[in-house]
Amino acid sequence: MSVETVNEARPRTRTRNAVEIGMRRVPGTDIAARGEPALWMLGGALALGILMILGFLLLVVWNGALAFWPQPIEMVRLTNDDIIAGEPRRSESFRPTQGAITDLPAASRAQIEASGGLAERTLYRTGNYDLYGEDFVWIPAYQRAEVSRPVDMVLIERLEWGPFIGRVQSLILDGIERPVAELPLGELERLHRQARERWSRILEIEREEIGAINRSIEEARLELRAVGLKSGFASQAYHDAGARFETETAPLQEEYNAFAADAGRIRQEDARVQIVLADVKGTTKILPLSAIVRMYAPNDLGFLGKLYVYLSRWWEFLSAEPREANTEGGVWPAIFGTAAMTLLLVVVVAPFGIVTALYLREYARQGRLVSMVRISVNNLAGVPSIVYGVFGLGFFAYLLGGTVDQLFYAERLPNPTFGTGGLLWASLTLALLTVPVVIVATEEALAAVPRSMREGALACGASKWQTIRTIVLPRALPGILTGIILAMARGAGEVAPLMLVGVVKLAPELPLDGVFPFIHLERSFMHLGFHIYDVGFQSRNSEAGKPMVFMTTLLLIALIFAMNVTAIIIRNRLKRRFAGSQF
Amino acid sequence: MMAAVAELEPKAPSETAYHVRSGGRGQVMSVCEFSLWYGQKQALFDNTMEIERGLVTALIGPSGCGKSTLLRSMNRMNDLIDGVRIAGQMIMDGRDIYGRATDVIALRKRMGMVFQKPNPFPLSVFENVIYPLRVDGISRRSVLEETAERALKGAALWDEVKDRLQESALGMSGGQQQRLCIARAIAGEPEVLLMDEPCSALDPIATAKIEELMDELRGRYTIIIVTHNMQQAARVSDNTAFMYLGRLIEYGETQTIFTTPQVERTLDYVTGRFG
Numbered sequence: 001m002s003v004e005t006v007n008e009a010r011p012r013t014r015t016r017n018a019v020e021i022g023m024r025r026v027p028g029t030d031i032a033a034r035g036e037p038a039l040w041m042l043g044g045a046l047a048l049g050i051l052m053i054l055g056f057l058l059l060v061v062w063n064g065a066l067a068f069w070p071q072p073i074e075m076v077r078l079t080n081d082d083i084i085a086g087e088p089r090r091s092e093s094f095r096p097t098q099g100a101i102t103d104l105p106a107a108s109r110a111q112i113e114a115s116g117g118l119a120e121r122t123l124y125r126t127g128n129y130d131l132y133g134e135d136f137v138w139i140p141a142y143q144r145a146e147v148s149r150p151v152d153m154v155l156i157e158r159l160e161w162g163p164f165i166g167r168v169q170s171l172i173l174d175g176i177e178r179p180v181a182e183l184p185l186g187e188l189e190r191l192h193r194q195a196r197e198r199w200s201r202i203l204e205i206e207r208e209e210i211g212a213i214n215r216s217i218e219e220a221r222l223e224l225r226a227v228g229l230k231s232g233f234a235s236q237a238y239h240d241a242g243a244r245f246e247t248e249t250a251p252l253q254e255e256y257n258a259f260a261a262d263a264g265r266i267r268q269e270d271a272r273v274q275i276v277l278a279d280v281k282g283t284t285k286i287l288p289l290s291a292i293v294r295m296y297a298p299n300d301l302g303f304l305g306k307l308y309v310y311l312s313r314w315w316e317f318l319s320a321e322p323r324e325a326n327t328e329g330g331v332w333p334a335i336f337g338t339a340a341m342t343l344l345l346v347v348v349v350a351p352f353g354i355v356t357a358l359y360l361r362e363y364a365r366q367g368r369l370v371s372m373v374r375i376s377v378n379n380l381a382g383v384p385s386i387v388y389g390v391f392g393l394g395f396f397a398y399l400l401g402g403t404v405d406q407l408f409y410a411e412r413l414p415n416p417t418f419g420t421g422g423l424l425w426a427s428l429t430l431a432l433l434t435v436p437v438v439i440v441a442t443e444e445a446l447a448a449v450p451r452s453m454r455e456g457a458l459a460c461g462a463s464k465w466q467t468i469r470t471i472v473l474p475r476a477l478p479g480i481l482t483g484i485i486l487a488m489a490r491g492a493g494e495v496a497p498l499m500l501v502g503v504v505k506l507a508p509e510l511p512l513d514g515v516f517p518f519i520h521l522e523r524s525f526m527h528l529g530f531h532i533y534d535v536g537f538q539s540r541n542s543e544a545g546k547p548m549v550f551m552t553t554l555l556l557i558a559l560i561f562a563m564n565v566t567a568i569i570i571r572n573r574l575k576r577r578f579a580g581s582q583f
Numbered sequence: 584m585m586a587a588v589a590e591l592e593p594k595a596p597s598e599t600a601y602h603v604r605s606g607g608r609g610q611v612m613s614v615c616e617f618s619l620w621y622g623q624k625q626a627l628f629d630n631t632m633e634i635e636r637g638l639v640t641a642l643i644g645p646s647g648c649g650k651s652t653l654l655r656s657m658n659r660m661n662d663l664i665d666g667v668r669i670a671g672q673m674i675m676d677g678r679d680i681y682g683r684a685t686d687v688i689a690l691r692k693r694m695g696m697v698f699q700k701p702n703p704f705p706l707s708v709f710e711n712v713i714y715p716l717r718v719d720g721i722s723r724r725s726v727l728e729e730t731a732e733r734a735l736k737g738a739a740l741w742d743e744v745k746d747r748l749q750e751s752a753l754g755m756s757g758g759q760q761q762r763l764c765i766a767r768a769i770a771g772e773p774e775v776l777l778m779d780e781p782c783s784a785l786d787p788i789a790t791a792k793i794e795e796l797m798d799e800l801r802g803r804y805t806i807i808i809v810t811h812n813m814q815q816a817a818r819v820s821d822n823t824a825f826m827y828l829g830r831l832i833e834y835g836e837t838q839t840i841f842t843t844p845q846v847e848r849t850l851d852y853v854t855g856r857f858g
Contacts, residue, residue, distance in 0.1 A: 366665070452702035455660060456764070460715040461692035461771060470717070471704055 057557075064554035067547030068313040070298040070306045073153040073165055075280055076124070076139060077146040084137060085153055085165050085280035086124030087298075089543075093118045096140065108142040123543075127155070127163035128279050135162055136543050151300040156277065157293040162324060162544060166279035168295070172286065174272050191273060195290035198270045205263045213256045217249050226411040317551060322506065326535050327545040331552055336510055337423070337503070337525035338559060342492045344427035344521075345434065349491075350484050352431065353438025360439070361446045362468055374443075381436040389497025392429030397421055397501060401522075417522050421502030423511045424521035429501045430494060434487035441483020445476035481571040485564055492560045495529035503527045505534050528556040599631065600845040602835035603822050606635040611775055611805045612657065617671035619652060621664065626652045628829045629671065634775075639797060639806040641820035641837065643813060645852065649829040650809045654777050657807070658694040659687050692719075695768025695804075699780040701760035703752035703767075708744050711752045711763055715771030730770050738766035739796050758789025765796065769804065776800065778808040782815065794819050813853055817841045825849045 031037065071087040078084070096119050101109060112119050120141040129135045156164040170179045171191065180188065227241040273289045293316075296309050320330030356377075364370045401418035409417040418424070449472050457467040473480075495503075504524045511523045532552045535545040612634040619627040627649045634640055642650035652661065659680065661667045673680040680690060692715065703711050710717070712731045721727065731748065735741040740762045744755070752763055761781060768776060778797075782790040797806060797819045810816050816823050817837060824834040825844070833840060833849045844850045851857050 450702070452698055452700055453704060455663070455696075455698060456702040456704065456767075457714070457718075458663070459658060459660065459691055459694075459696035459698075459777075460718055460767065461688050462714075462718040463688055466718050470714075475705055 060550055060553050060557065063547070064550035067551055068310050068317070070155070070296060070301060070309045071125075072149055072298050073155060074124070075148050075150055075153065076144055077148075078139070078143050079145045080143070081145075083280055084124060084126055084139070086126035086137070087155070087165075089123040089125050089136070091120055091122045093120050094140075095119075096142075100140075104142055112142070125163075125165075125543075127165040128161075128285075130161040131279060131283055131285065135541060149299040151297060153280075153299055154295050154297045156295040157328065158287070159291045159293060159323060162328070164277055164279075164285065166277055169276040169278045169284060171289070172274040172276060177276070192289055192292060192295075195270065195273055195288070195292075198266050199290040202263050202266050202270070205259055205266075209259050210256060210263075213252050213259070217252050217256075220245050220248050220252075222411045229410055318555075322531075325539050326505065326531065327539050327541070327548055331526075331528065331531055331555065333507055333510060334526040334528045334531045334552070335555065335559065336512070337507065338492060338528045338556070339563075340511055341423060341427050341430070341498075341525065341527065342488055342563065344423065345430045345491045346484060346488055348427055348431040349434050349438055349487050350480075353435045353483070353487070354442050354480060356435070357439045357442035357446065358468065358473075361443045362464075362472070377436045377439050381440075384496075385433055385494055386496045386500075388429050388433045389500035392425055392432070392497060392501040393421065396425040396428050401425060421500065421504075421524055422522040423502060423525050426498050426502040426525070429497050430491040433494065433497065434491045437487040437490060438480075438483045441486065442476070442480045445479025445483070446472060448479060449475045478571045478575045481567060481574065485567040485571070488567065489560055489564055492563065493529060493556070495527065495533060498527055498530060503530045505530075505538070528552055528559065532556065599831045600833040600835065600849075602839055602845065603633065603635065604638070604836040606638040606821070608636040610634060611636040611675065613672075613674040614653070614657075615672040615674060617653070617656065617673055618669065619649075619656060619661065620666075620668040622666040626829050627656070630826075630829075630831045632824060632831060632834050634805060634807060635822060636805050637802050638821040639801055639808065639819055641816035641823045642807065642809045642826060643811075643816050643823060643852070644826035644832075645857070646811075647828075648826040650824075650826045651779055653826070654779055654807060654809050657775070657777060658691050658696055660696070662687065692771055693773050694775040694777055695765075695771065695773040696777040697761070697764050697768050697779065697781045700784050701757055701764050703755070703760050703763050705751070705753060707749045708752045708755070708763065709748040712766050712770050714767055719771075734766040734770035735763075737769050737800070738762045739792065739799070740766055756789070758785050758792060761785060761789065761793060762796065765793070769800070774805060776804045776806045778806060780809050780811060783811060790815070813841070825852060827852070 071089075073085055074088055075083065075085045093115075095117055096112065101112060104112075121138050122141070124137050124139055125135055126132060126137050127135050152167050153165065154168055156166075156168075158164055168180050168188070170177050171183065171188070172178075224238075224241050224245045228238045231237040270288055270290050274286050275289045275292065277285045277287070279285070294309070294312065296305070298306070298309075301309070317330045318335070319332050321333055322331060323329035360370060360373065364373075397418075397420055401416065401420065401422075405413060405417050405419040453471050453475060454467055457471045458464075462470065502524045504526065507524055507526045509520070509523060511520050511525050512518065513520070532549055535552065536542060536549040539545045610633040614630050614632045614634075616629045616631055617627060618625065618629055630649075630653060642654060644650050655661050656669070657673060657680070661669075669681060675690075675693075678685065704714060706714075709727075709731055712734050713721075713727045716727060716730055732741060732745075735744060740759060743759060744763075752760065755763065761784075765776075765781070782793050785793065794815065797808070800806060801821075808816075808820065820837045822835065823837045823840040825832045825840060825846075825848075827848060833844055833846045835845070839845075840849060841853050844853065
């Protein structure tokens with residue numbers, strides 16, 4: 001019926017338009033009526049938003065993903081016959097001071113004047129902080145006399161003092177110096193590998209074996225102290241326990257001595273292999289071969305060689321611990337800490353938020369009180385996160401944790417166990433911070449479950465709880481998951497409150513290890529977000545930490561992205577199960 | 584509209600015209616002077632009717648006349664709505680459905696319900712059908728399978744779905760979904776089947792199938808059906824109740840209602856003069 005009307009009406013409108021064209025504006029072409037300006041505005045806003053996000057991502061990816069690629073080393077002879085070597089980092093134009101210009105030869109002066117008083121300069125990363133007292137130096141273009149890229153220049157990443165840029169002069173084996181040129185091919189690499197193995201063996205002995213003994217002794221000591229606290233330090237029981245402590249720890253002490261001797265022996269062996277490095281001016285530096293993490297001659301490397309260095313740096317970044325005040329090495333503890341905290345956050349926030357929303361939406365009588373609760377919950381989402389940090393520190397760490405310590409870890413006091421920031425308190429604080437998101441999303445999801453479904457279940461004789469459990473909750477699950485995803489993303493990216501409740505610059509131990517009870521919720525941990533702040537703004541040399549900042553940012557974004565994608569895949573799989581309805 | 588209300592106002596409930604056909608097996612339910620309010624608004628006015636056991640009873644009337652409300656009062660689905668108030672009684676087995684001691688869940692188990700829109704759960708076909716048993720905590724595989732087969736056969740759906748019992752019920756057509764809902768409603772062996780415009784969302788072929796099904800179910804269950812479709816009421820029901828503005832105007836044998844009703848308004852409605 002309606003279709004016919006339309007067909008009938010159309011030709012008539014056309015003829016009328018044809019007649020009226022030229023007399024007045026044809027109706028229906030009014031630009032405002034068609035909404036074009038609104039469309040341009042909407043499209044423009046979207047485009048701007050996307051552009052900004054893409055620009056940000058591009059900046060991070062460009063600076064982050066390329067930071068590990070080996071840069072060439074340039075040797076620069078300056079006009080004053082000084083000589084430097086380093087990786088050119090970036091160039092910019094600058095305005096030299098008048099005093100600097102007047103001393104220049106006429107040709108350079110004229111060039112600067114021609115470009116309006118501006119000159120170009122390049123930032124070189126020269127390394128060798130132990131020799132020069134700085135790792136970066138600006139070289140103006142007019143001071144450069146000659147630039148070359150010698151193939152024998154190597155970049156050496158060390159355990160201490162940052163990179164060394166220069167040449168490998170010789171090896172000292174058992175006190176006998178042997179120039180590198182005389183060594184058989186591959187000998188240096190072989191010796192380096194051995195040295196690194198010795199180094200990690202020492203680390204293993206100190207950390208794990210001696211660490212385990214220390215832990216046992218500490219436990220025995222705490223046990224003794226617990227007896228003392230319980231029955232008095234002057235009692236017979238304490239005296240007996242003290243005797244027992246002595247007999248128990250004596251073999252441990254022996255074991256400790258054995259391991260320490262072991263480590264000492266390896267250390268001595270290690271000290272016999274040293275490397276002599278010379279910087280570009282010939283200043284030599286002797287250090288044990290095992291102190292070198294990686295060395296390569298970038299000017300001599302082909303594409304594959306550079307790729308190898310690039311990938312090995314990535315591997316170190318992802319799997320190793322940080323060194324050099326976090327500006328070098330890896331971020332594995334931070335990755336682990338971030339992931340562990342986020343997972344724990346979800347484990348806490350999901351049930352808590354869902355249960356709250358269930359009661360609010362399904363059981364509570366919808367009145368003024370519930371409305372007020374709902375508004376308060378929404379407002380909680382707007383409280384500055386640092387306030388949550390303060391609350392977490394005061395309530396969780398000091399009050400709850402302090403009580404736990406007094407009740408269960410009294411022998412360890414005054415050293416706090418739970419009574420200070422830690423993984424558990426950080427997760428709980430963030431759970432509190434993100435719970436409004438889950439509550440709101442869950443409430444929306446519950447409200448979106450069609451009434452017909454509930455009625456169907458109730459009509460089958462299901463109780464209210466059975467209806468919720470078997471029909472409403474599964475049906476609302478995708479929406480609930482969306483809320484959890486949002487909460488997770490927010491929690492993983494939050495830094496400010498964490499600084500108060502458990503994140504540290506360098507955590508000595510992961511919160512998860514092989515020692516009973518395996519998960520150590522009381523331990524402080526590292527976090528990628530805090531790592532960015534720390535390396536970028538708290539380190540000795542922000543220029544040296546810059547690549548690390550971008551890499552860590554990239555990693556944090558990637559981590560959040562990966563967690564979100566996982567959650568979204570789960571959600572879509574659920575959605576597909578519930579979709580496909582005919583109505 | 585207002586005039587119509589004024590005109591009806593003085594009519595006492597006893598003035599409903601009754602000429603009900605008896606099924607010979609007594610009554611399954613008695614509605615006694617039942618009134619219902621949504622907040623301040625009264626939706627049902629002193630309805631009184633007896634539902635004959637084993638027959639199909641149709642509730643007809645124009646939109647908003649309260650027929651769905653009356654139907655949903657029978658298994659207390661209106662409890663879900665805030666601010667609902669009732670007066671009068673609904674008696675089943677000598678006990679008031681709205682009595683203090685009534686176990687609503689047990690009551691609903693005795694009455695299967697089919698809704699206007701098919702509302703299968705987001706579960707497999709099998710789990711949908713046996714949902715009433717799951718609710719009772721029955722988990723013996725053999726019992727569940729037997730029930731599913733019986734209910735699906737009862738709903739004339741078995742041949743179409745027997746090979747895809749484990750697939751999602753949401754992938755079925757609208758007509759199949761509605762028959763699945765009927766299967767679900769009869770899986771719990773109810774005495775009464777309440778159908779709230781079960782065909783209004785279906786195409787004519789699916790509607791014909793449902794009607795055929797109702798014919799098959801006649802006698803085994805007492806069926807109360809709300810419908811907008813007067814032909815449908817005429818085809819499937821034994822007794823028909825005509826409601827108007829919350830009042831039961833005429834309740835009697837279907838054939839009489841559609842040919843020689845005793846109240847003029849019923850005649851006007853069934854002949855399409857208003858509604």
